[in-house]
Amino acid sequence: AQSVTQLDSHVSVSEGTPVLLRCNYSSSYSPSLFWYVQHPNKGLQLLLKYTSAATLVKGINGFEAEFKKSETSFHLTKPSAHMSDAAEYFCVVSAYNNNDMRFGAGTRLTVKP
Amino acid sequence: DGGITQSPKYLFRKEGQNVTLSCEQNLNHDAMYWYRQDPGQGLRLIYYSQIVNDFQKGDIAEGYSVSREKKESFPLTVTSAQKNPTAFYLCASSQDRGLEAFFGQGTRLTVV
Numbered sequence: 769a770q771s772v773t774q775l776d777s778h779v780s781v782s783e784g785t786p787v788l789l790r791c792n793y794s795s796s797y798s799p800s801l802f803w804y805v806q807h808p809n810k811g812l813q814l815l816l817k818y819t820s821a822a823t824l825v826k827g828i829n830g831f832e833a834e835f836k837k838s839e840t841s842f843h844l845t846k847p848s849a850h851m852s853d854a855a856e857y858f859c860v861v862s863a864y865n866n867n868d869m870r871f872g873a874g875t876r877l878t879v880k881p
Numbered sequence: 882d883g884g885i886t887q888s889p890k891y892l893f894r895k896e897g898q899n900v901t902l903s904c905e906q907n908l909n910h911d912a913m914y915w916y917r918q919d920p921g922q923g924l925r926l927i928y929y930s931q932i933v934n935d936f937q938k939g940d941i942a943e944g945y946s947v948s949r950e951k952k953e954s955f956p957l958t959v960t961s962a963q964k965n966p967t968a969f970y971l972c973a974s975s976q977d978r979g980l981e982a983f984f985g986q987g988t989r990l991t992v993v
Contacts, residue, residue, distance in 0.1 A: 811984035862979045871923040
């Protein structure tokens with residue numbers, strides 16, 4: 769079984785300050801982990817993915833995430849927030865040997881000018 | 882351009898009617914998925930298909946039906962048995978199980 773917990777339903781930061789969106793996962797398999805971003809009334813866009821290669825993963829738009837097996841975490845970070853980063857972010861766990869792709873409940877990121 | 886196309890973008894349905902949401906992909910992906918999104922609940926899996934002419938129920942399949950007659954198409958029918966169909970519906974595809982999914986732009990269904 770797999771599950772994802774996004775620890776914050778809403779995060780608010782000022783433009784130019786760091787972003788941290790937290791994600792913990794549970795998986796019976798060797799997991800693949802993803803972060804997706806969703807702007808209002810749009811589909812989901814892949815930000816980055818971890819698939820058992822390097823534990824520090826770099827994605828698009830300056831985002832990165834670190835896979836920490838001992839902490840079962842996959843937190844998303846960005847050094848400096850931009851107004852265009854305001855959106856909903858989803859952490860997702862999956863595994864190659866099953867179709868059980870599980871989504872977290874989402875974290876809404878607000879960026880203040 | 883390769884991608885996933887969902888249509889229509891907005892759909893209004895009267896109570897008691899069945900409606901079908903379209904999902905087409907030209908990515909040559911084997912796996913396709915339908916998700917329902919409600920505020921604050923993330924995405925919940927309705928149905929998925931790993932191969933043509935085969936599909937499996939997800940967590941919330943009651944009141945929904947699908948078909949997979951062609952690799953590129955995976956339409957979802959919301960039947961009158963679905964008690965609360967108003968939601969945002971997302972279709973996705975992936976090359977294989979466990980790999981990243983690519984999403985369409987969604988269909989917002991409203992029951993009037």
